[in-house]
Structure formats: C-alpha cells, structure tokens
Amino acid sequence: MSIVRRVFYSIIRIFAKLIFTIFYRDHGAFHRENFPRDDGTPILFIAAPHGNFLMDAITIFVACPRQMYFLSAKSNFNYPIFGTIITILGCIPVTRPQDVERVNGDGLVKVIDEGKMVTGEGLGKILQVGDTLYVEFEGPNNNEMLKEASGTVEEIMNDDLVRIKEPDIPTTYSYTHMPPNSEVYSAVYNHFSKSQCVAIFPEGTSHDNEHMLSLKYGCAVMSLGYLASKEPDAFGKERKLKLVPCGLNFFNRHRFRSRVFVDVGHPIEIEQRLVDLYRSGGEGKRQACQELLKTIQTSLTELTVNAPDYNTLLF
Template sequence: MKRIWLSFVRGYIGLGMFFYFRRIHVNNIENVPKNKPVLVLSNHQNALLDALLIAIKCGRFSYFLTRAGVFNKPFVAKILKSLQMLPVYRIRDGWGNLANNNAIFATCSKLLNNNACIVIFPEGNHSLKRTVRPLSKGFTRIIMETFEENPALDLQLLPVGLNFKHADKFPDSTSIYFGKPIAANTYVSENKNESVIKLKTKIQSEIAELTTHIPKDNYDSDLNRLHSLDVDFLKPKAVNNCLNSGFEDCESKKPDSNFRFFKNVFKILLIIAFILPVLVWKYVAKPKIKEIEFLSTFRFAVVVTLAPLWLIVVFATITFTLGWQLAFGYFIASLCIALLAVKL
C-alpha cells in the first residue's frame, strides 16, 4: 500500500513538473546505483523543489532528511512522514531538540543497512547563490554510525548537482547532473576526524563540478560577468571552465526561440484560463513569502493544487449549464494553453 501511495504521489508531482518547467534535463541517470544503499548528496538552491526533482528523477523511492520546522503541525507532519521525510534538527530549532537527531541518524543507519536511498542536502541550508557552500558534518556522522553497525556495507555516496536557469521565475528550466558513485568505505578510517575532513572535501569538490561554483571572494562581479557573457547555467561544466580560464574560454547559450510574440499571447491566455489561481498566487500567497528561495516552491504548490481544482470546478459548471461537449473543449483548450505558455 505504501508503494502504491508513493507511486501515485511521484506520478502526480511529475505531471505537475511537466507543466511547471519549460525543460528538465537529466544527465547521467545511469550513475544511480539500483540495488545498493545510497546517500544522495546534493547542492541546495531552490527549497522543496530540489527534493521533489530528485524524488521524481533519480529512479528510486528515497528518504529525505528535512528541516524539523516543517513538521510542527501534526497533520502536515503525518503527510510528510508518509512521503518518507525525516525531521532533522538544527541549532535554530533549540539546543534541547538537537538530541532528537540521535534517533534520526540511527534510523538512517538502519535504512541504509536495508539498501535504502537517502537524500541529504549537506550544505545545511538553501540559497539561490550559484556557489557550493561549506558542508555540515551531519552526513559524515550517518556514514560513521552506519559503518560502526556494519563495516562490510557497500555504501555508495552519490553527488548531485542541481542547476536552474532562473530559479525564482516561471517558467524555468533545470538540469540535474548525477555524479559517479563513490564507495564510502574508501574514505573511512579509524581516525574519525581525518575521515570527516576527507569526506567533506571530496563531496564538496564533486558537487562543485556538477553545478556552477562561483568563489565567494569575487562573487558579485564574477556573476555579473557571466551574465554579460550570456552563459548557459544549465551547463555547469562549461560555466566553471569559463570561470577557471579567467573568462577567456566561455560559451554563450543558444538564443531563445523566435516565438516571443506567441509566448506573450499564450501567457495572457494562461492568466485568463486560470484567473482565480493566478489571483490567489499574486495577492494572497506571494506577499506572504519572506524568503526568495521559497518563491518557486509555493508557486509550484499553487500549480499542483489550485490549478487542477479550478479546472474541475469550471468543467463541472460548464457541464451542468452548457453541456459536457463544451466542458470537454474548455478542458482540452486550457491544457493546451498551459503547455504552450510554458514550453514555447
């Protein structure tokens, strides 16, 4: 029953992402181990959308370590736990709550010993900045405890790079790069401190190759230079090469399609077709968002909840007043408008 529920949710979210993103490029999916315990370690830019993208595209039913603050309401907590999300506590959640992580890390070790796949964002927080921030040591603790329980476990570490064209805008495009799996036991020794340093250094280096990594020293000026060169942020290897060459070896992205007029027309039609969800987003939901990193997450939530409800209500209304033929025509037309507005 649990697998059926997870398959339904994954299918529904995947459909929502099809209508939300212009393009989703998945690279090196063959690198994801199929029958081994895996820690997926990814950069973290776009709040919950990061987790959803990995959940939909990695090919495995994964568990996710999620900040404990979102589990505060019992009903929400029940839903999140049914989706295999595990709360992890940070200092901002109170020193007294940090001890709760002991049970969570023990659960992670148990899951990995059962060949599970666990997703962690080791930066510990999210930011739209195009850089890989210093990693926290939480994921190394899970690795150490897992090997203490089962030293012979073939635990794989899978670095992932998430890349967004314009993370706060709609529609956006994204690219996911799955790195080569790393055998965790090759970085673990009896010297725990040394092992932690090696693991953090290796994983940060691997993630930094799978997403754009602009060093913090000249971040703003380097980012502006990349924008002026019109690089393609969906191709991190090329962007990083541009940075490392001192902006000598840089590739400009291909120009957008020549359908700008039609894009604008279909965007207007999209607003008309989904007027109520658009108004709720613009005047109710969006003004309450305090962190820009959550902008796309809540916009996506409106897309997968209010938009379908609006379609159903209007479909039912037209059916009872004008007949099912017109209602069906409206339904198909609305989907076509949505697709053309997003995909052009």
Template sequence: MNPLLYALYQLLKVIVRLALRIFYPSKKYIHAERLRFDYPAILVSNHPNTLLDPLTVAAKTQKLVFFLANAGLFKSAFGNWFFNTFFCIPVTRPQDTNGQKKVSNEDSFARANEHLTRGGILYIAPEGTSEMERRLRPLKTGTARIALSTEKKNDYKLGMAIIPVGLTYYRPRICGSRQIVNVGQPIFPQQYAEAYEADPIQATRSLTADLENEMRTLLIDTKDETEDQRLRLLESIRQNDSPLAGEERFRREIALLQEMRRISDPLFFEQLDTYGQLLKKYEIRDQAVAKEGKAGGLSLMTVLALPVYVYGWINNYLPTQIPVWIDRKMDLYPGYTATVKILGALITIPLFYYLQMKLVGWLFGAGWKWPYLLSLPVTAWVVWKISGRLRNWKVRRRYQSLSAEQKKELADLRKNVHPGN
C-alpha cells in the first residue's frame, strides 16, 4: 500500500476517534478486544446512523478497514476517484436503479474476494439501507455470499471470520449523548463448507440467519417505535431510582425489554402511555417526578461558574452553532445530522478558533493569543456541563409550577408502571 495513503488513514483514524469521543462522550465499547485479530475478516453492524456507523467500527479496529459502499457515491468523477482511492468498494442495490436494470455486483464481489484473500478487512452494513431506529432490519445475503465464495476460492483454508457489531444510540443526533458498541463472537464461514458444497443458496441463507440472530443479541432490538418509546420511558424510571452506567445499564435495558414483553395487562401500557404523554405535555422529565422537584435552586458552584459559562457561550457560539445551522438548512434525512455536525465542526472549530485568536492578538497584544486559545475548549466544556444543569433546573421549576392534583396524578401513574411492581 502507498505509505502516504496509509499515513493519511492513520491520521484520519485519530481525528475520527477524537470527534466521536467528543460527540458521544458516554460511548462504551463492550468486548472491544474482539476487534483485535490476525485473520481476514468482514466487520458487520446495524446501520442507523449513516456514515458514523462504519467509522465507529473501523476507528476501534487495529487493522486498516476497507468499506463496501453505496455505488451512488461513485457516480461523479470526484466521488469515483475519492472513494476508490480511500478504501471503498462500490456495490449497487436494487433501489439504486429504480428497477430499470438487473443489478449485478460481480465485479464488486470479485474485488471483495481478492481483498479478503490477501488478508484484508472489509466493513459491510448488511441491512442494505440506513434507518434511524433501534431495531435490526432483515439482513441481505450479500455478506454471506462474499464470505462463502471467498472461502470456496481458497479451498476453505483461509480462516476468515465475520465479526458482528451491535450499535445502540440513545440520542444519535445530539452531541453529548450515549452510545453502546457491542462486539460479538466471530462467525467462521469455513464451518459452512459442507453445506455450501451441497446447496450454496441454502447455506448462504443459513449463514445469513445465524448472523442476524447473533446481531439481535448485541443491540436494543425493539419491534416498532411504540415499543421503543415505552422502553425508553421504563428505563428512565429505573435509572432515576437505581442509577447504573455503561455496560450494566445496557444489560439492564435489554432485560427490561424482555420483561416488558411478558406483560399482558393492557391497563399497564395504557397507564404507561398516559404517563409519557403527560410528561411531554408538561415539558418535564421523569427525574423531576421521581425527586418531586427537590433541589429546585441552582447549586453554589453552578452560580459561581455562570460568568465562565457566559464567556464560553459567546466565544464558542459561531464555531459550534454554524454546523447546527448548516444541518437545518440542508434538511437532510435525520440519519445524516450527526455526520453533518461533526464534519462541519471539524472545519468551523479550528477555523474560528484561529481567526478569533488572531483578532484577540490584534486587539490586546500577542501575549494574549495563546491563553485565549487555550481557554476556548475549556470553557466549551463548561458551557456543555452548565447547560445540562440549567435544563434540569428549568424542568424542576416547571414541575414545581404544577398543581397538587397534577403532581399526584403523575406520582400515581409512575408508581403503577414502575418496573418490578
């Protein structure tokens, strides 16, 4: 490989890891050690968050990763050069042709076979499309076809693996939210050799089904949006009463989903939905009901930090809010929101920090430039922390403004739907 391209890949990998860590500061990798291996492999994951999904997986993988990408990205001359140069292999989906011609990916599959035979790593999103939802859609057979055909061409001695990864986002469009990256056990296609020789189509389906079943255990896999919203509310109730973090919280949420599915009483779900609707109507959160609006004032530390908050808000406004404005103006599919914000911030933050530093040096003297520059990321963090406290304070204030009857109704509903009751 071209050493310059390899060096650029490693540099971009560092930038991506830093950007993802800032955007999803509560990111938790489960079994990250499974992304350290010494055999050819196909990495697969669910695909709710467009470009961030492959980047999240590749950023933690030790080896260089190639990507099986939507052929639409290669249509322009620049796109064709860029994505072919930077480790992507095009694949055409039936929806990309509008049914006007038969889809053939023989050349792409051949490139994938060759890459894996050489010991390479390939990322595939086997759902085929990206939908911002917490559930796994049925997998396409392309991953299994590539894996089995590659092993067959190597007399089933290559020893390649398919490594499933489950991605669970909690508020994927919002900077500062949680993310779980759960890496599953590798699946070795050579174990399907006998079945593939006897019936390639059935073996491909069997491998796809096994992969899908494994992936469903790695993420929050709700049936529909209604079930997802109910689970979020129940988990919020449980979290506010018994706080957990990281993997423990994730495991509890999976168990809570199974517990919720065993409930057959329609009254339970009617009360749960009513509770959620009232929280939305009053613009409050379960935390306020759980604590009965206690600690309604701001802490002394928060009050003392308000001047720093104002300074940070003013000086970080343009570099952090321009990407948000761009995302709103572009009005893209919501799955691109986080991507646009991160890519935009990678440009606006260095640019405006530099320009503002130069302006401060011009206004107040060169000696102020570097202290000012160093203050920007520090006060940006203060703004983020204080903003969360101010939001919680406003929620508590709204709860305190409710009548005694409204508070009692909320408390009774919460007690009736409390997990474990």
C-alpha cells in the first residue's frame, strides 16, 4: 500500500470510527486476541451475515487493527463519492450476474421434464454453465400480467437443451453470461502474495434474514487456489494463508443508537491435505472446496445469533 493510500486509509478509518460512535451507542469486538499479529502471513477475513454493504464493511473496517482490501460489488464503484473512496482504498471490484447487462434471446423456449429442462433452438450454443436464464410466463388464469423467473444453467445437454428449473410453458427468454472471476482471483492472489489482508462477505449478497445464507464457493476457491500454486510469494517465501471468521451481530441494525459487535473467531489453518486435493482437480477440487466451505460455515455459525427472537433462543 502506497504512502498516499496509507494516509487516506487512516483518515477514512478515523472518520468511520466517528460515524460509528455517533450512530451506535455501543460497538466493539469480542475476542480481539484472535486477530493474528502481523507476522507476514496474509489473511482472508470472512464476515457474515451480510445485511448492508456499507455498514457491514465499516464494522469490520473499524474493528480490525490490520489494513485490508475489501471485495466489493462492481456496481458500488459507480456511486459518485463512495465509489471514489473505495477506489482509492484499493477495494477489489467483483462483477455479479445481476450487474451484467441482460441479453434478449431470439425465438421461444419451453421448459419441460417437470421444470428441469429448457429447450429452444440454439439455446445450448449461446449459454454456458453458470449463466442466468430468465423466462417470462403468464400469470394465474391466463391474465395479461407477466411473471418472471430465473435460474442458473446447471448443464448443457446439447445445442438446443439445457438443464434448469423453471415453469413448463412456451415463453420468451433473456439471459446474462456469468462473468469470469479470473481478474478477481488474480487481484486477491496479488494481495496475498504481498502478505496483505483481504476481506470478503461470502454470502454474496446482502439480506435481512435472521440467519446466514449459504456461502458461495468464492472464499474457498481463492484460499485453496492461492495455496495450490507452487510459486513462492512476492518475497520468495512459501505461500501461507490464514482465514479469520468474523461474526457480525447487530441489535436493531438500522436504528439510531443501537448496538453492534464483531465476534472474532479462531484463525482457520488450511490443511495441506485439502490443498493437495484441490491440486488434483476434478472431483478432488470440488471435494476440497466443499470441506473448507463447511468449516468456514461452521465457524461463522458459532459466532453469530441465528434466531429470529429471544424466545427462540430459550426454546
């Protein structure tokens, strides 16, 4: 991080602390001793649940003593002031499917096999696994109101058939291509290689649920992908990485003078067995990501309150 960015980072952090102190009557971090000391090992901070892209980022920003780079939706960079700030701070833009311009498809498609397949001329040629397919269909009683549903393409069966789950009627369609993540991973690996810290909200979207959503594979892929490389880091040393789960606990998140605290979990050391399994590719790579993601999910669950109210906690 350049001197200019270090100074700017410090100024923004002081300003963020001031805002936090005004808005929340009580805030802080539990188990701060779990924040690793700066021993040259890069860290991936993994925080959940993700309720608001701004307040959640500020919460981690204020609580963590280490300088870090946040992954942020590319659309956030379009805000006039906020976008400039996160650009100077070196945040890493992530293009999500909903940020990609939707393309209208030619002709009609039909969903068959009890909603498991979508067929249409040339559909398999223009779509890829991971793309989002949108279909429109008539509402109840054949009224003029159109309903829309979307789903992720799971498998390309042939040139005219893809596997997905949608309604079983002829319908118009549109789609978005799943943006490649190679640039995001490359940016993250670059920070890791320089022994820097990166922060991510692995649910992939903000929400108001009382419990965490299922975590996306990105945090597991970027962790194992970095360690799986046999190249040394920027200092010529063997690659290392620690994962630090952070539970975000808000009490009346949007209410003025409410409370918030971050519960910092024990750092997760990634087993060499998982790294070797990831290197094997194919099913081994998938299994390694699933195991690591399960470990992360378990850690975050232990650090957060996944219940709608106090009575639920009392059974």
